[in-house]
Amino acid sequence: MRMSKLFQRTLLGIILLFAIIFFTISIFSGWHLYENLKEEYKSKGTAIASSIASSSVETILNLDSATVQAMIDQYLEIEGVSYVFVIDSSGEIISHTFIPSIPPEIVELSKVHKRGIRDIKIEGKGEFLDIVAPITEGAIGFVHVGMSKNIINEKMWAVIGRQLGLLLLIFLFSLVLAYFMVNRISKPLNDLTEYAKKLLNHDFSAKVDIKSKDEIGLLANTMQSMANNINEIFDRYEYALKDAVVELQDTLAYLTTIIDNMADGLIVVDKEGVINHINPAASDMFGLAEHEMIGKNIEILGKKLVDLVNKSLKTENILSTEIALTKNRFGKAVAKSIKKEYFSEDSEAKGILGSVILIRDITQEKEIDKVKTEFITIVSHELRTPLTSILGFVEMIERKFRDTLIPKIDTSEAKISKVLNKINRDFDIIRSEGDRITSLINDILDISKLESGAVKWNFEEISIEEVIFDAYRALSALFEQRGIPFKHTIQSSLPKIYADKERLIQVMINLLSNALKFTEKGYIACKAELKNNEILVSIEDTGTGIPASDINKIFEKFKQVGDIMRDKPKGTGLGLPISKQIIEAHGGKIWVESQVGKGSVFYFTIPLRNREVNKNESTDSR
Amino acid sequence: MSGSILSILLVLFILFPSFSIAQQDDNVIVLGMSAAFKGPTGGLGIELYRGAMAYFSYINDNGGINGRKIVIKAYDDGYNPIPTIKNTIKLIEEDKVFALFNYVGTPTVTRILPILKSNSDKHIYLFFPFTGAMPHRTPPYDEFVFNLRASYEQETGGLVENFIKIGRKKIGIFYQADAYGRSGWNGVRKTLAKYGGKIVSEATYKRGAKYSDSFTRQVQILKNAGVDAIISVGAYAACAAFIRDVRNTGWDVPIANVSFVGSEFMINLLLEEERKTGKSYTKNLINAQVVPSYEDMRLPAVKLYRDLMDRYNPMPPSELMEKDYKVLKYSFVSFEGFLNAKVMVEILKKMGNEPKREDIKKAVESIRNIDIGIDEKINFSHKKHQALDKVYYTTFKEGKFIPIRDWSEWKK
Numbered sequence A: 001m002r003m004s005k006l007f008q009r010t011l012l013g014i015i016l017l018f019a020i021i022f023f024t025i026s027i028f029s030g031w032h033l034y035e036n037l038k039e040e041y042k043s044k045g046t047a048i049a050s051s052i053a054s055s056s057v058e059t060i061l062n063l064d065s066a067t068v069q070a071m072i073d074q075y076l077e078i079e080g081v082s083y084v085f086v087i088d089s090s091g092e093i094i095s096h097t098f099i100p101s102i103p104p105e106i107v108e109l110s111k112v113h114k115r116g117i118r119d120i121k122i123e124g125k126g127e128f129l130d131i132v133a134p135i136t137e138g139a140i141g142f143v144h145v146g147m148s149k150n151i152i153n154e155k156m157w158a159v160i161g162r163q164l165g166l167l168l169l170i171f172l173f174s175l176v177l178a179y180f181m182v183n184r185i186s187k188p189l190n191d192l193t194e195y196a197k198k199l200l201n202h203d204f205s206a207k208v209d210i211k212s213k214d215e216i217g218l219l220a221n222t223m224q225s226m227a228n229n230i231n232e233i234f235d236r237y238e239y240a241l242k243d244a245v246v247e248l249q250d251t252l253a254y255l256t257t258i259i260d261n262m263a264d265g266l267i268v269v270d271k272e273g274v275i276n277h278i279n280p281a282a283s284d285m286f287g288l289a290e291h292e293m294i295g296k297n298i299e300i301l302g303k304k305l306v307d308l309v310n311k312s313l314k315t316e317n318i319l320s321t322e323i324a325l326t327k328n329r330f331g332k333a334v335a336k337s338i339k340k341e342y343f344s345e346d347s348e349a350k351g352i353l354g355s356v357i358l359i360r361d362i363t364q365e366k367e368i369d370k371v372k373t374e375f376i377t378i379v380s381h382e383l384r385t386p387l388t389s390i391l392g393f394v395e396m397i398e399r400k401f402r403d404t405l406i407p408k409i410d411t412s413e414a415k416i417s418k419v420l421n422k423i424n425r426d427f428d429i430i431r432s433e434g435d436r437i438t439s440l441i442n443d444i445l446d447i448s449k450l451e452s453g454a455v456k457w458n459f460e461e462i463s464i465e466e467v468i469f470d471a472y473r474a475l476s477a478l479f480e481q482r483g484i485p486f487k488h489t490i491q492s493s494l495p496k497i498y499a500d501k502e503r504l505i506q507v508m509i510n511l512l513s514n515a516l517k518f519t520e521k522g523y524i525a526c527k528a529e530l531k532n533n534e535i536l537v538s539i540e541d542t543g544t545g546i547p548a549s550d551i552n553k554i555f556e557k558f559k560q561v562g563d564i565m566r567d568k569p570k571g572t573g574l575g576l577p578i579s580k581q582i583i584e585a586h587g588g589k590i591w592v593e594s595q596v597g598k599g600s601v602f603y604f605t606i607p608l609r610n611r612e613v614n615k616n617e618s619t620d621s622r
Numbered sequence B: 001m002s003g004s005i006l007s008i009l010l011v012l013f014i015l016f017p018s019f020s021i022a023q024q025d026d027n028v029i030v031l032g033m034s035a036a037f038k039g040p041t042g043g044l045g046i047e048l049y050r051g052a053m054a055y056f057s058y059i060n061d062n063g064g065i066n067g068r069k070i071v072i073k074a075y076d077d078g079y080n081p082i083p084t085i086k087n088t089i090k091l092i093e094e095d096k097v098f099a100l101f102n103y104v105g106t107p108t109v110t111r112i113l114p115i116l117k118s119n120s121d122k123h124i125y126l127f128f129p130f131t132g133a134m135p136h137r138t139p140p141y142d143e144f145v146f147n148l149r150a151s152y153e154q155e156t157g158g159l160v161e162n163f164i165k166i167g168r169k170k171i172g173i174f175y176q177a178d179a180y181g182r183s184g185w186n187g188v189r190k191t192l193a194k195y196g197g198k199i200v201s202e203a204t205y206k207r208g209a210k211y212s213d214s215f216t217r218q219v220q221i222l223k224n225a226g227v228d229a230i231i232s233v234g235a236y237a238a239c240a241a242f243i244r245d246v247r248n249t250g251w252d253v254p255i256a257n258v259s260f261v262g263s264e265f266m267i268n269l270l271l272e273e274e275r276k277t278g279k280s281y282t283k284n285l286i287n288a289q290v291v292p293s294y295e296d297m298r299l300p301a302v303k304l305y306r307d308l309m310d311r312y313n314p315m316p317p318s319e320l321m322e323k324d325y326k327v328l329k330y331s332f333v334s335f336e337g338f339l340n341a342k343v344m345v346e347i348l349k350k351m352g353n354e355p356k357r358e359d360i361k362k363a364v365e366s367i368r369n370i371d372i373g374i375d376e377k378i379n380f381s382h383k384k385h386q387a388l389d390k391v392y393y394t395t396f397k398e399g400k401f402i403p404i405r406d407w408s409e410w411k412k
């Protein structure tokens, strides 16, 4: 039987208490006995001494120490008497019972101790009470009786020993009794503890068998009904949970169906880059079965996706890249990191659980784009070469006409003069239209080069201020001609940027010329400043403005705002797309804010530290 | 019916006169004896009994005292006072003895003296106890006791005088711590006081000590005091052991013992020790005796003693003897017992046909100049309850105790 800790401690306490009580009682009774015995021995010794003293007068007077000896010998038989000796009036010990000789302590004592009781310690013999009785007031002698304290001590210890023995026996008996009684109380407690442990392990069906009517029984009953209540509640929750689970499963199945039926491929990776989830579209795109992808690292799908995932895991931005798929297909992969909501802002990266990658098959778009670009290139070349020779011939004809024919022609004739003027005017038209077509073709070539990545960049340390002024200088004649003032606010000591100067001038010229083109009166202001580690340049005009519906279109190729049929086209509509390509190649952005009738502000940014920008880089930021 | 039983009893009485109911028999005189028959002093009681019974048997064989036979009713007390007291009461009240006779030992005898006094109306007297102590020689108990032998004071006094004569004045005493020892001690002390001396050193031992006990502490006490003679007042086992331990230290100091030691017992133990160890233990020993030497064949009593001892070789009842006890053919003790019996017979003879206890005292005190075959005459009177005063000094030589004629042998 295992006894509960509580009872063990209680029992131990009782044992300790008992031990203390036993000990105290024994010590006390021992001491009491000692005192009593001492008193008894004192009176005994006194009685013996005075009895010897009173009856030995005559014998001592007779100098008969043998008779005295016979008398004292008798008293030696009395329990507790250790020695007896008699001194005569001269102080000589005439009878004694010492063996083998009178101890020196006694010789000393006999000289001084004449009355009463004294404690004496004899070496090798122990302690004694020396009791003196004078014989005839000491005139004849003294009787000394030695009562043994050793015997008192022995008796005391014997009694203490016996008492302790008895108490111990009683104690052991009560201990056994207590053990069984305590166990009777302890058992239900143990049962209850066991029961509580079972409850703790959610075993609510456990039963406890305590029928007693005391507090423990009450407690057991209470616990039992509590357990029943909990059991019921648990059952109810279990049903609710089952319902919820079914609902959840339905929802999940629905979502899964959606994902599985998506035309776009879906890949989910964890933060280690291991593929967690794919849909059949993705499986088809990579020509791999589901089991060949799930659990594998994303690297099995190519370097571009690895880079995409790695970048995505470090940012919350949506990243994209184009990748090659099987069966000569192309895809656009868009990655977005999955972030756990409850992670704090500053540990953004740590909160990222993985990344979701959506892949769209863009084979067709790609194909069309390619065809278009090729077409434009071919057309441009086919157009420019003959155009250049046409223009050359025109120039040659004009020069020959002017230098050779005109001096020989009589210009005084009105009709001829009229014809000459008409020819000169036609030459001008041919030249200007030729220039326009050349410029158009150049632009088309330019954009197609930029789009196909065939452009050679010339990055260097340059100042944005120079760019602005070089562009203005190129257009200053136009500004004067139109009578529109150019304002500029350039923040002092702007840091240098790493950029292609000629290309930026090209952007600047386009923006300024656009502004001039659409502004009748007012002004054009240019501003450059450092903002968020970027150079922000703005070109503000007070012109016609751009309707909100057209704002997004103007950066597309060949898009011009307004009714082209009715309005005379003032350009090709390639300036802004080219500018966009250039700015983005520098890692910057270009956008416009405009209000119709009030004017427009074009902005572009150039990041300070962006040397590695490459148009052909697989990813770009939006 | 009752008549027939009576007649059977009558026949039994005639056939076995000393039967258990003998004390009621007018034809028997019962003497009560309590002595050590067993234990370390047991030899004393046995030999004393044997010596006395040798003579009583002789008397009984020759018609007894006026036709009455003398019987000794003996009990063992082991030389302890309490059994002695019990035995004495039994002898007086149950056995209704005629007189007490041949008691052995001082501590035992001194304790029965009050019994004698309280029984004075019954006229109980103690005859010739084997002790030289003073309590029964001095008031108030001297009137109930008759002694044959000299006192210990006389024995030790004589020893002291002789030692002083030969220049051994630094006398030490080894004694039994009781009335017996104290008697000897007192004799030494008193005699030394006469010469202006004192006991130089004393050592005691407890009554009942055995031969196997060690006495080296006592030896050291005396040796350290530098005594030049030792008077030993004890029982034979202790005294022999003490001598053994003295000699074992290589100390050849003369050691004198008193009569109670039972010279032969003592010497036998020492001779046994000599045989065992090959050392000498029996030199320079002096033994005081209160009876003449049984070797002195000039004395008629010696001749009769030897003759009767040879003839009767009496033994105490077997229950009073230890089985391995070896009797002494002759000894000072049995010779004393013999002489005690001889004087007792003389006393009884004087009491006529109908000896009565109330007449004892008168009979004894009227004895004058009786010759019992030794060179001293026996005299008692109202004042004199001790017949002999002579002390004989012997030493052990050539296997015998011989009288010391010249003390100069131990001269310092």
Ligand SMILES: Nc1ncnc2c1ncn2[C@@H]1O[C@H](COP(=O)(O)OP(=O)(O)OP(=O)(O)O)[C@@H](O)[C@H]1O
Binding pocket: A443, A510, A514, A515, A516, A518, A541, A543, A544, A545, A546, A554, A559, A560, A561, A562, A570, A571, A572, A573, A574, A575, A576, A577, A600
């Ligand atoms: N500052 C402006 N104010 C009003 N509309 C503008 C402004 N700049 C551009 N636009 C509109 O955006 C169109 C596209 O401009 P873009 O520079 O691309 O082409 P373009 O100037 O017409 O031709 P190109 O620059 O090729 O000679 C313009 O035709 C015009 O409709």
Ligand SMILES: [Mg+2]
Binding pocket: A510, A513, A514, A571, A575, A576
């Ligand atoms: Mg333009």
